[in-house]
Amino acid sequence: MTRYYPHGDLFAHVIGYVGRINDKELKSIDKDLYAGTNLIGKIGVEKSYEDLLHGTPGYESVEADAHSNILRHLGRKDPTRGNDLYLSLDYGLQVVASQQLAGRRGAIVAIDPRTGEILALVSSPSFNPNLFVTGINHKDYSSLRDNIDQPLYNRAVQGVYPPGSTIKPMEAMGGLHYGIVDWATAISDPGYFHLPGDSHKFRDWKKTGHGIVNMHKAIIMSCDTYFxxxxxxxxxxxxNQWMRQFGFGQKTGVDLPSESEGLYPNPEWKMRTRKSKWMKGETISVSIGQGAFTATPLQLAMATAITANHGSHVVPHVLRATHGAKPFTVRNAPDGKINFxxxxxxxxxxxxxxxxxxQSGTGRGIRTPLYQIAGKTGTAQVKSIAQGKRYNEAALSERQLDHGLFVGFAPADKPEIAIAVIWENGRHGGSAAQLAKPVFDYWLLTRKKNPIRPANHQVNGGLMTAGIKPGELPSGNESASSTPATSAPTSAAASTPQATPTRPATNEVDE
Structure with missing residues (x-):
């Protein structure tokens, strides 16, 4: 009996794969529990829920003579299978999200802001986990490990990127919280900002500025100078205190392994890591999601969900339900509320x-009369631009182009889905928004009338996909069977993040 992943690369970064128990793992496992197998979960759900998925071996004690003839049976313990897991991932939504990133580098995360259930999680490019099932050969593994696009790397959970202007709504709420501004507070934007006594210009993305700007307009037009x-x-x-309430600079607690914390920098961090004092100009860069500020796509999706929830937290998770001998409680309830x-x-x-x-701002390319989206675009510069110079896309290579980001939720008045998109070198946030639109459309429109369903697969005694009648299994699209398969190498995945250089505030791009 072997483990088989019927959808290949579609769920590879979420479900993961199993592999041979290595020396390090051998020291930490209960050898009696693994007497019947040499396999263990290496990444994804296979790893994070190994204890639930793994069964217990059985045995029979007998009395035998010198010729190994059984004289009598002394006792027997039957083996028990591990739990079946039912995941919150929606097959059709995962397909649609994957299609948007086909041939691109990036990630899309979609969650239910009411529960924290992850509806889709795509990291592109991906890989076929079946290559690992019987033991991947050196050539194939080297090809994956050394690929410049890093298909083994889970960008959605491990990748860290400057979030750009996607964080401006959260930051603006901080201004209200501390009483620094209100909705009527307005500034005059000439296209740049000077720190008092400093000649350095922190430029707005719009060279000529946005004129008189209040908070509402600052969000719509993504006015850097306001922030x-x-x-x-x-x-x-x-x-720092405020933005950490949205989950930045710390793990979300998702039930997937190897999650990155990202970084929300502050003076203590800089002194500890760089042995130098914090400069006021760094605060300005952080305010537009640049400088040393980094976040994962999952963190951006969660911060967006918190905004959609009017400050209420949920814990992101892919496990919807379990069935088996081992009890486990899935937490869906809100996990607290922001102090606002x-x-x-x-x-x-x-x-x-x-x-x-x-409707009328930087995300207007995806407006629709069919439902309302609330969103925010963002652009993160990969190549630094010198003071006084302007961004010249034509002079840059493809991998030096800006990253495009988008966050949003819909329907805006009663959110059912929150999305974060990162398109590496996608040029600007409007491009990333275009990738999010089909994901919104499928979830809110197509799914209800013409859902994408896979064929049913019976795998190791457990249904691996959806397409089943209501009530036959706990609600949810994807499941993981409990019986481990054969072998895979002990090195699970490359773990070097793509470099994401930061920028001074000199870029003129419609964010």
Whole structure:
């Protein structure tokens, strides 16, 4: 009996694969429990839920003579199979999200903001986990490990990127929390900002500026100058305290292994890691999701869900239900609420601003009359631009182009789905928004009338896919069978993140 992954690379970064128990693992496992197998989960759900998936071996004690003839049976213990796991991933949504990233490098994460269930999680490029089932050969493994596009790397959970302007709604709520601004507070944007007593210009993405800007307009037009001024007044310590409430700079607690923390930098971090003092200009860069600030696509999806929930937290997870002898409780309830010195109306106004991003702002390319999306675009520069110079896309190689990011939720008034998209070298946030639109469309429109369903596969006694009648299994599309398969190499995946250089605020791109 062997483990088989019927959908190949579609769920590879989530489900993972099993492989031979290595020396390090051998020291930590109960050898009696693994007496009947030499396999263990290496990455993904296979690893994080190894204890649930793994059964217990059986045995029979007998009395035998010198010729190994059984004289009598002394006792017997039957083996028990591990639990079957039913995941929250939607097959059709995963297919649609994967199609958007075909031939591209990046990640898409879609979650239910009400429960924290992960509906789709795609990292591109991907790989076929079946290559590992019987033991991947050296040539194939080297090809995956040494691939410049890093198909073994889970960008959605491990990849860290400057979040760009996608974090401006959360940061603006911090300005309200600390009483630094209100919705009517307006600034004059000439296209740049000076720190007092400093001639350095922190430029807005729009060279000529946005004129008179209040918070609503700052979100719609992604006005950098507004957030430079807000950050200078708020200060990095208050910014850090506030943004960590959205999950930045720390793990989300997702039930997948090897999650990255990202980084929300502050003076203590800089002194500890770089032995130098924090500069005020760094606060300005952080305010637009640049500088040393990095986040995973999953963190961005969760921060967006918190915004959609008016400050309520949920814990992201892929496990929806289990069936078997081992008890396990899946947590779907809200996990707390942000400490916010404002009103629920402030969250409503932020939602309205994010709706207007899609209706008339930087995300207007994906507006639709069929439902309302609340969203925010973002651009993260890969190659630094010198002071006084302008961004010249034509002079850059493909891998030096800006990353495009987008976050959003829909329907805006009663969110059912929150999405984060990172398109590496996708040029700008509007491009990333275009990748999110078909994902929204499928979940809110197509799925209800014409869902994409796979054929049923009976694998190791457990249904691996959807397409079943309601009530036959716990609600959810994907499941993992409990019986481990054959072998795979002990080195699970490459783990070097793609470099994501940061930028000074000099880029003129419609974010």
């Amino acid at each position: 430079y001024i807000l950050a200078n007044q708020m200060g990095i310590d208050q910014m 010195n404002g009103t629920d109306e402030d969250w409503v106004k932020m939602r309205e601003a994010m709706i207007d991003v899609i």
